[in-house]
Amino acid sequence: MLSSRASCNSHGQDSPYFLGWQVYEKNPFDQAVNPTGIIQMGLAENQLSFDLVESWLRKNPDVMGLNKDGESVFRELALFQDYHGLPALKNELVEYMAKTRGNKVKFDPKNLVLAAGATSANETLIFCLVDPGQAILLPTPYYPGFDRDLKWRTGVEIVPVDCWSSNGFRITMSALADAYRRAQKLNLKVKGVLITNPSNPLGTTMTRDELNHLITFAIAKNIHIISDEVFSGTVFDSPGFISIIEAAMDPNLESPDLWNRIHIVYSLSKDLGLPGFRVGMIYSNNETVVSAATKMSSFGLVSSQTQYVLSNMLANKKFIGKYMKENQKRLKRKKEMLVSGLRKSGIECLKSNAGLFCWVDIRRLLCSDTFEAETKLWKTILWDVGLNISPGGSFHCSEPGWFRVCFANMSHATLQVALRRIKDFVQRWSYGGGIGNKISYQQNMSNLNRKLPSNWVRKLYSSEGDEQDIG
Numbered sequence: 001m002l003s004s005r006a007s008c009n010s011h012g013q014d015s016p017y018f019l020g021w022q023v024y025e026k027n028p029f030d031q032a033v034n035p036t037g038i039i040q041m042g043l044a045e046n047q048l049s050f051d052l053v054e055s056w057l058r059k060n061p062d063v064m065g066l067n068k069d070g071e072s073v074f075r076e077l078a079l080f081q082d083y084h085g086l087p088a089l090k091n092e093l094v095e096y097m098a099k100t101r102g103n104k105v106k107f108d109p110k111n112l113v114l115a116a117g118a119t120s121a122n123e124t125l126i127f128c129l130v131d132p133g134q135a136i137l138l139p140t141p142y143y144p145g146f147d148r149d150l151k152w153r154t155g156v157e158i159v160p161v162d163c164w165s166s167n168g169f170r171i172t173m174s175a176l177a178d179a180y181r182r183a184q185k186l187n188l189k190v191k192g193v194l195i196t197n198p199s200n201p202l203g204t205t206m207t208r209d210e211l212n213h214l215i216t217f218a219i220a221k222n223i224h225i226i227s228d229e230v231f232s233g234t235v236f237d238s239p240g241f242i243s244i245i246e247a248a249m250d251p252n253l254e255s256p257d258l259w260n261r262i263h264i265v266y267s268l269s270k271d272l273g274l275p276g277f278r279v280g281m282i283y284s285n286n287e288t289v290v291s292a293a294t295k296m297s298s299f300g301l302v303s304s305q306t307q308y309v310l311s312n313m314l315a316n317k318k319f320i321g322k323y324m325k326e327n328q329k330r331l332k333r334k335k336e337m338l339v340s341g342l343r344k345s346g347i348e349c350l351k352s353n354a355g356l357f358c359w360v361d362i363r364r365l366l367c368s369d370t371f372e373a374e375t376k377l378w379k380t381i382l383w384d385v386g387l388n389i390s391p392g393g394s395f396h397c398s399e400p401g402w403f404r405v406c407f408a409n410m411s412h413a414t415l416q417v418a419l420r421r422i423k424d425f426v427q428r429w430s431y432g433g434g435i436g437n438k439i440s441y442q443q444n445m446s447n448l449n450r451k452l453p454s455n456w457v458r459k460l461y462s463s464e465g466d467e468q469d470i471g
């Protein structure tokens, strides 16, 4: 009854990445109402600096009220339907993107195409650059949503570039060459390589060497580079972020039409914590791509109301500067809390400097070195420990036992409960239980609550400690 596109299963919704969310939805943790519920650590949302945005909105009621200089702009916005987007927003976005890249790169608003989030931007770019049955190379581990965004409706194939823990999952020339050869063996024409920098799920920025390898490879094979930089504003530690555009400015990497084959995808979903606003974009120096993507953007425009609100917010340079700094400080603090808490349980994370998550090495808790064992451990942690973390297999990781653990969508207090649950689980595991010997997390939680004096629990939940008004 349905089209083959609608019924084909390359959407990826059966992956544990999405299944974990469904299980969480049925039993969400809430200290007051459901203290034994599941804690959501599988969602890369940035909720740490909402108070700053909310405070700005309170101080600028005209913006939300759609007024400008005392006059209503409601009619103007209600009728606006130019798919090129509001010039004011595009001007602000390019300045914001330049600021996030330390003003080492200049962006031209003419080369920017608006889209309904990075999801839509990625799919639109693939529609513009790759034909059905052709391929795009993608380093692993990669964001599970790419199976949907790059493949599902476009009919394009993903060929993984396998990266390994032995070098911190860095992209090497031989890994790229190996993936290219595999694509050729499958008779797939490779049109490009897509990177995520900073990486989801690794939480790391790409080194200049890695970027140089990538550019050299793309020049040699005459293919495109798409750089998904949605986490560029989350870099909270050194080494700093190097955008693909900055790396391509290296005079040693000269190639006549390299600039025409480099494209950036960006959105405000992660850096400003606004995934619901659906503000994404493509930046390309290739006029033909910009023109085609602009026409395609009709299928995923950003509402004029949202464009208006955000152009005003981004225009407030003082606010944005302070927001970025404070947000990075909060991310760093939360990440350190997760890393040190896990370390106390004998669990290590890949060293990271960006993102809303850590890439956690739980290989030692696997009963065998297989993805079946990883799935079994994931289920135990979800159902018995009460934490929704995402297994590496759902990120197409080449080695079992790595998990992505998100930290920016919860309060300090919730993170403490999560860390306590992990500690108890690891302790039970090391006392010989393994994962076969189940004590349910409800049992675990009632033990835990018995151990904590109730006034201490109340204090934990009333002290968010994150909030600060920067106006």
Ligand SMILES: Cc1ncc(COP(=O)(O)O)c(C=O)c1O
Binding pocket: 044, 116, 117, 118, 119, 120, 143, 145, 196, 200, 228, 230, 267, 268, 269, 275, 279, 280
């Ligand atoms: C690497 C990457 N690209 C794109 C997206 C989608 O972002 P958006 O909400 O802007 O569509 C995500 C969301 O997690 C992501 O991690």
